[in-house]
Amino acid sequence: VAAVATAIHHADGNITEAQQFDDPASGQFFMRVEFSVVAAATARAALESQLVPVTRSLNAAWTLREANALRRVLILVSKQDHCLADLLYRTRIGELRMNIVGIISNHPLPSLAAIGAGDIPFHQLPVCRETRSQQEVQIRSTIERTDAELVVLARYMQILSPEFAQSLVGRCINIHHSFLPGFKGAKPYHQAHERGVKVIGATAHYVTGDLDEGPIIEQDIVHVSHADSPEALSRKGRDVERQVLSRAVNYHLQDRVLLNGHRTVVFRP
């Protein structure tokens, strides 16, 4: 902390918001420092020259990023467009500071214009069991070609291969429904209805080899009742899914999420 703060001070930086956390479980130390400088270009050079030796001696990983720069984001989606629509809207009004460089779906998406996709390139990449690996190659190449820094699985109902998932560690966010108690398998909202749950939830997490088990970024729930049919549960689930995903993406875009093994540190404002 001292070394970093000193480096920022020497570069005429002014700390605006910062958080530090020492995890007793992992023995790792986490820090996020938001600061303003007068001249970004010169400050970056000055900072880097000081941070490199400091962080090397501490064996610390670090990133220095301009807060105003729009991150390049690729969104994958299947048939349901509620999460995509929400991400598009929040991006358009400037709430999510990102540049959506492409939308990929394994289905046609007739709603694209109505949800404001505008001129964003759309790639329909159909997939069946036999073509899974070829389709994945196409996705990979789209990620590379668009130079996407973040991939968002906005209700993308296909499983990524472990190798592909592994290659995206820390830069691919998925959303899935969550329940108390948990339900595995198909038609989770029907299972939840049958079990008579009183809350349903959603979990946004980083993708790892184990698709739905990556480090959790954000979770929330909504209350439901006996009168909610499976369709009503699904509708309420959509609401909480899109909110949780948008919040998680926003935290990521603001570099508030740090990986801590199988967990995350989320420095909320």
Add this chain to the structure above:
Amino acid sequence: VAAVATAIHHADGNITEAQQFDDPASGQFFMRVEFSVVAAATARAALESQLVPVTRSLNAAWTLREANALRRVLILVSKQDHCLADLLYRTRIGELRMNIVGIISNHPLPSLAAIGAGDIPFHQLPVCRETRSQQEVQIRSTIERTDAELVVLARYMQILSPEFAQSLVGRCINIHHSFLPGFKGAKPYHQAHERGVKVIGATAHYVTGDLDEGPIIEQDIVHVSHADSPEALSRKGRDVERQVLSRAVNYHLQDRVLLNGHRTVVFRP
């Protein structure tokens, strides 16, 4: 609905709050009618004489209860007293309309006076693997002797035998912690911490043969963060546990919970 409303009308009753629900999944119809009468005793006789033939012809189960009558409740608890303390407090200030006829614990409870147990009979019934069935006999006999209408497992950390649980169907409420995703086994708060969850919850449910899987009455959650140690999770868990249990007990005491197979219908106000 027509027959019941007519019967109440003929008994000079005045409906104050009522709800009906037709469950398409189970094909069952549920109704709760709260009404006031001028003379309770005569109204009861008049109502019963009309409801008996009506409900018989419909093959409907029904109960007629005086809203002001205090229900007799037996509370079982182990070492942790946060749920018990909350139930005692809410009962004392008249929020939970019940008469606590006894407290059973498998441990000594030195805090009894400090949490306001006052003159409520306390039964310490220790248990180990070998004495489980004998201790259960003691519990059963306490239930019978006290004429308890409801048994509340307020963090009672012992498993009931399937036969005993079965004998309490619809009149025994349990509270347990719940997580997204779910964790089985010991030390759930440590598991939740290790998994890095962002919400922890609690579930109140009726006890059936399958202890933690009975019909759910109420659920809620609390948000947590990476900075919460397993102890902090456990502390926040206590808070949500006692709230959820108190709400579930209150719904039961007001006859707002109707069993619907493995689910419940909860007619909330």
Add this chain to the structure above:
Amino acid sequence: VAAVATAIHHADGNITEAQQFDDPASGQFFMRVEFSVVAAATARAALESQLVPVTRSLNAAWTLREANALRRVLILVSKQDHCLADLLYRTRIGELRMNIVGIISNHPLPSLAAIGAGDIPFHQLPVCRETRSQQEVQIRSTIERTDAELVVLARYMQILSPEFAQSLVGRCINIHHSFLPGFKGAKPYHQAHERGVKVIGATAHYVTGDLDEGPIIEQDIVHVSHADSPEALSRKGRDVERQVLSRAVNYHLQDRVLLNGHRTVVFRP
């Protein structure tokens, strides 16, 4: 209750969900009955012939509506389109069962296509202090011409004349931000920031002569912190505004909201 239930029974109707509430404060009795019938047309005639004399003798107001029929809705909006976008999206995916017959704004709305307004007629009706009453005439005539059953003020930042508001009683829903404590006057989010509040909220209510003081349908809040700038408060406020408005509109469309003087009875599912 008895008479209505009997009438439904005679018309071969099957009650699916119903609620009754007797308000001791106003002395009014409220009832909502959802039921299915085999032949809607004949059932309606049969029901009406029975309900007319019954309700006349009880001096009761009543409405009989087909649940599947789309209600005709006119939306008024100013510059901010977050509530409009949410209503359009939820209508498109079938969550809000309504037919949006027009959108009126006192400003141009360049985002209309991007938020999915599609072919919905858009009426730009600019207004300044001098032209207020003429513009109101235009709005009134649009309501009449489109045969709108419900008017939604989705962040419409103009004050309606008391006479106009009065003419829309019970069929015009407004959304406004709400704070603890409340703030009067301009720039409420700046005031809330200055006051250092920890929650901000939104209230959806029926419009009456007193614009922001009509019967409340739905309210909710979102937690904020010292780190939230007035802009961040405003952004979080948008989120809760659109959720609260959508829920209120949905309750209205499902005839779950009954006026009770200055209050509402909301029979939530």
Add this chain to the structure above:
Amino acid sequence: VAAVATAIHHADGNITEAQQFDDPASGQFFMRVEFSVVAAATARAALESQLVPVTRSLNAAWTLREANALRRVLILVSKQDHCLADLLYRTRIGELRMNIVGIISNHPLPSLAAIGAGDIPFHQLPVCRETRSQQEVQIRSTIERTDAELVVLARYMQILSPEFAQSLVGRCINIHHSFLPGFKGAKPYHQAHERGVKVIGATAHYVTGDLDEGPIIEQDIVHVSHADSPEALSRKGRDVERQVLSRAVNYHLQDRVLLNGHRTVVFRP
């Protein structure tokens, strides 16, 4: 930040959790650093000798406190004991790290034993309009005699004189109910019922000369419905009051709350 972190580093301290915030509105910078040391006594001396010159040159106010030390707290209460009972319970189980040095009420409190007040000195200091200033002298002297570091108004329904309130700035926490919209005057829950609100809330704040208008520490709400009588609102209000007060007191005890003019900075974990 650099100077403080360097000082901690030189004193062999290990930062466990820290947060910084630069408020653009007030131009003030806030910092909270939690750290562990091997030898507390020597570390304190070493730290102070380094922090004194640094903070003097920055014109910064600072406090250095041992996290494990129990803070001395005096609780004031009137008739309603729900907040007091909650504070006592959480203190007893070690959740609130404080030493309750006394309880003052202007009424007799027959429930003291039942809510676990145990041996805590109780001072009944009745008050009427004529004796207000004398009673305040007694309270002041009790604060001094008990060396109380924090005064908690746990539903103390008397107004403090501006001078007294002023003397407690930053070390006296009050709880009061809050509503959307706000209601002034007596019987707020009746007013809220009459207005038909759908949420009721509570606000915990530092006391200043203007009793209910001091810097807000914590706020929360609970959802209510048309079926909630004024008594039910009041009961639900009690629940949210005690939770909000306990959270605010806990934040204060952990030195997470920093005064920022009329606002607070709350560094939540």
